[in-house]
Amino acid sequence: MSGNEHEHVIEVTGLRRVYSDGFEAVRGIDFSVRRGEVFALLGTNGAGKTSTVELLEGLSAPADGRIRILGHDPYTERAAVRPRTGVMLQEGGFPSELTVGETARMWAGCVSGARPVTEALAEVGLEGKTTVRVKQLSGGERRRLDLALALLGDPEVLFLDEPTTGLDAEGRQATWELVRALRDRGTTVLLTTHYLEEAENLADRLAILHQGRIAVAGTPAEVTAAQPSRISFELPEGYFVGDLPPLDELGVSAHETDGRMVRLRTRELQRVATALLVWADRAGVELHRLDVRSASLEEAFLGIAKGAAEGPDLAGTSTTKEFAA
Incomplete structure (x- = not known):
């Protein structure tokens, strides 16, 4: 494995996703994410953000292009990738009658090399909720449970899909601190979020998708400096x-x-x-x-969204940037 593959644990080249009805949701994007980096993937409505993340998670094969997670294809080499990654979906969908502790133990049985359940729950502040049924948790507590289960395998790569939706300000700050701690110990985090403040606070680099392509990319400072x-x-x-x-x-x-x-x-x-x-x-x-x-990240985002509302194919005229070092 080359030094570049050691450094860039997520590599995407020419990625396309086309659905059965012919809709091209992802139209040829390139980026890479370094080890121990928080990368935020943002996008206007229908930009292709979810479609991209599902491909990275190995849930579907791309129509074209190449994906490597830790040097492997996440779809065809799922067995080599899945034990080393954690995924926090927008909605976990866990059985409502199980307690928090039962849910975590059930999930731990499906994870290779799972950490102690109590340790993962404590990391997200749910150590006092082990006997509470999932249906009795607040929306914010359910999101914290989703995060705890994503961390059970102590993943090298962590996918966080809208991780702080439903959290109050205190819970959001606590989650931010946890993400920073994970990054500092070498975990690579790919984050999607609708909270632009969250992306500004957490992301080392980011990309804003528009109409299936990367409209703008770089560090938060680089993206805002263009405004x-x-x-x-x-x-x-x-x-x-x-x-x-x-x-x-x-x-x-x-x-x-x-x-x-x-x-x-x-x-x-x-x-x-x-x-x-x-x-x-x-x-x-x-x-x-x-x-x-x-200038703010919000202004950059709204400028892209405005271009989408006014009709021109902004992505077609913007420079797609590759996230290589």
Whole structure:
């Protein structure tokens, strides 16, 4: 096995998925994920996110392309892959009449080299719920049980499908801390989530899918850096936009007004903000309702979603990036 295969435990090349009705859900994507990395797979509705993850989990064979998980094909070499991976689905579907402890012991019997059940339950904060029936758990507690069972085999690769859905803020933070701890001990985590804040907090790298292709990819910082920052403020009485320093010379890419409010977009946030504050100081005025903020992952995501709503094939014109080091 090459050094590259040791480092990249998930490798995807030219991946396509076509359903029986001819619908092409995944249209040729390439990415790889390094050992001990948290990788977030995001996507607009119908983007192909679930279809991609199911292929990675070995639940179906791709129409074309190549997948390697830990150096093996997850579909044709399932016996070599499955014992080394953990999967947390959106809904576990466990028998409601079983207790938490019974459910965990049942699942442990299906896992190669399972850890002690008590250890896995304690890791997700369910050690006090072993005698409680699954049907009596809250939605958040059921998600924690799903996670505990995914961790029973101490997996090298962990697939988390919407892991914090139904959790309160405290439960979400606890799950984040657990994912970080897993990453720090070398577990590779592939995460899907609708919570963009979650992706920003957890992901070392991410990809946003649109219409079956990767529309944008990179670290959270790289993806957000492609979006302009925003500055908004209320014009002082007696002043107009034309009284401000020349916006185009400052590096303002776009601006709009709404009554006295001015909103600017720029890729040179510090320069523009400094110039505005120096101008206000010299003019002896105060910029009320001043709001200066960097671009966010949400803006990048919404920009892609907006492109989908307006109809153009954004993915067809974007650069698909490979996640090789």
